[in-house]
Amino acid sequence: MEKKKLAIVGCGKLANIIAGAYNDGLLSNYQFTAAYSRSKESAQNFADKISSSQQNSCKVCSEPEEMLNTQPDIIIEAANPQAFKEIALPALEKGISVVTLSIGAFADEEFLEKTKAICLRTGAKIYIASGAIGGFDVLKTANLMGSSKASIHTTKGPNSLKKTSVYQEDMQEKERKVFDGNAKEAIALFPTKVNVAVAASLASVGPEKMDVSITSVPDYVGDEHRIEIENEQVKAVIDVYSKTSEIAAWSVVHSLRNIVSPIVFH
Template identity: 50%
Template structure:
């Protein structure tokens, strides 16, 4: 059987997880054909390790005619490449779901995918339970929230950080608002909040709380959805961001599985 062509945009930690999984034989139905990164060196390193083409531009990547393009870069990159990928009749797998908090961009992306007969797949990233979240949202009007715990040091170089967090003895809430406000403030840090919102109540009506917890390592995301007939809680802790890369591998496997979850 002819293999599906796979390309990766973003050759950092997460992109390399996908490429390494392919190299290890965990994606046997796919052929890794090319990669692209803002860092030409990163793209060459991944390509040399895995025997694919290091591309200098999106146009070059799309000449390889990938069936699936995996984005493992940033919301900004999503806005730059997504519509072009779909117009080239490639399907798109997104990790930087925060880009979809922009309602106009989301609408354009949906229209583009329909026009060209392709799909945009949202990887679970550092959360999960999309099936039960979507099911709950269909049943009735709901309240949706996501509460995130992070270590103080992980908030460095963000508007939420101050030196007092490093000396605090108790947890402190450093952000409270909705998912749209969260992604506007932290464009690369709260993709999970936007993913939750898209699966449930929408970016305006999904409440987000971010908390700095002394001594905490990694991230804990607690999603709660409550309706008239159902109450669902999804709580996932991950010590590193590796879970996001592995969620792409799981999604790609599911897309070709004879029995899909």
Template identity: 45%
Template sequence: MKQTKKKLAILGNGYLAGIITEAYGMGLLEGYEMTGILGRTEEKTRRLAEAAGCRACASIEELLEAKPDYVAEAASVAAVRDYGKRILCSGASLVVLSIGAFADRGFYENAKRWAADNGTRIYLASGAVGGFDVLRTVSLMALAQKKKAGADDSEGAITADSLSGFLTAGISTRKGPASLRNTPVFKEHFMTDTQEAKAFSGNANEAISLLPTKVNVAVASALATAGPDETTVEIASVPGMAGDDHRITAKIGGTDEVEAVVDIYSRTSAIAGWSSVAVLRNILSPVVF
């Protein structure tokens, strides 16, 4: 029996939203029917909606009017915070690119509750990073170790509190100096340095407060491991470098049995948009990776 297509809406009208609509036009999201696009700029939204053959929306209420099953966010941290509750409570699941929104522990816990109460789900588009399956597995092993030690009375949720002291996690990122310009961590000498220089050192929560558009990968890594308060973040400025080079580590505390190391280099942000496409395809796939 032929499966009914799921309704899909997009929050955002920029480059990454364009990749999702491009994939739709190529037939790579064949299990979906595009219902609407909401963006800040009317003309850009209209052009993107015309390309996708769907409605250009002027408000979140208009976007949700068609009762989408999924909303793919490709806008901003602010958009996730502003619209996340209404989307999840409307009956739509949310595919999130701006994962930095969940560095706010209170918002993250609320979002999980909104989804649970309304039978919806939050999908973090982490394919731009990769390796999250092994990171989550190591985190689960750390939680099991803590339970065996009798130091945990939770009901199985993997949280920063439940893993503190049993899992160490961190991410180091190397960036070109120009990509740090117009951020609080930028220093003029980065542009003339001949050697790598430290731009930031702290945890994921501190990183997102300073660099809300630059550390989605760090926050995603933190959510998959020890949490934003316990995951260390190091950012370096590298002369002549193009793109981002990330190294994510997760190690079960007090043992040398398991340590996960994930290395990712990307010269283009396009991989983030295609990550959303991969998530949407996986949701409907008979075989889930």
């Protein structure tokens, strides 16, 4: 079986976990052609790790176009919503599929519709990695059954909210609900903090109908998400706690393995 060619955008901590999985033989149906990052040093470090495990070298790219010119079959986006927006449309136009962690970009409905249209025309696909949550299958299934209500509540430590507009110093001492609204409003306020809310909403009732609340708890380590969906026949509750963001990288590894597997878990 001919190996599929991979490129990666964003070469930080999550990318290094993916590199480790690749070097351990968990992505044996793939080979890396290119690495692109805002930090050329980070891209070089990633390429050096990968190149020790494959015959062909992984090219370090300074521009997105240079990465696209290596003609990968799939691009892994492990950076941020802005980077995803930057590379998604030109990649899809070339028939290159994308595995993304930055699903928050799809709260922009115009971008979402453009993406869908290009995919239908070129046959490329967007694969949404589950990231720090799961249960997309039951969310989509329940929503198909009829009118549903859905919500996600997230618990975070105050330090993870320090660079946002809701942060106040007394959050270090007092528990506080810092957001109550819908997924579209949440991603506008926290562009890199609530990708999970947008992902859950797109798998179910949509960003404007997904209720979102965020609570800050002093000294809390990690993130906890509780997703609920309910209709006349089904009620599902999905609880996920993650101490670090590592689960997001491993969800990319799972997605890539699913793409080439003869048996696919959805």
